[in-house]
Amino acid sequence: MKLSEVPGNLRTIVCGHVFRNERALVFVSNQEGDLCVFCGGPFCEAHTDNLHSIGIGHLFDREPALLELEIEEGSEAILGLDKSWAIMPLRMPN
Numbered sequence: 171m172k173l174s175e176v177p178g179n180l181r182t183i184v185c186g187h188v189f190r191n192e193r194a195l196v197f198v199s200n201q202e203g204d205l206c207v208f209c210g211g212p213f214c215e216a217h218t219d220n221l222h223s224i225g226i227g228h229l230f231d232r233e234p235a236l237l238e239l240e241i242e243e244g245s246e247a248i249l250g251l252d253k254s255w256a257i258m259p260l261r262m263p264n
């Protein structure tokens with residue numbers, strides 16, 4: 171999916187850090203069509219149940235680089251300091 175073309179209300183799973191705007195968003199994954207956006211930092215809640223659901227449009231103002239991202243199902247993307255995306259196959263936690 172190309173994020174610049176999805177509706178702003180597309181349901182997106184975020185960690186509490188991103189939800190509360192405590193940390194920059196760095197990690198995006200597309201898992202079976204579910205879009206997840208996490209800070210990717212230490213002690214992130216990405217693999218817990220303590221997650222939130224928001225519309226992707228809320229994140230575009232905070233991180234315009236999202237609009238450059240095209241991410242297929244089964245892929246994850248990490249935002250570099252230069253605001254370029256590194257895209258790779260999704261690694262599932264065990």
Ligand SMILES: [Zn+2]
Pocket residue numbers: 185186187188193208209210211213214215216
């Ligand atoms: Zn987090």
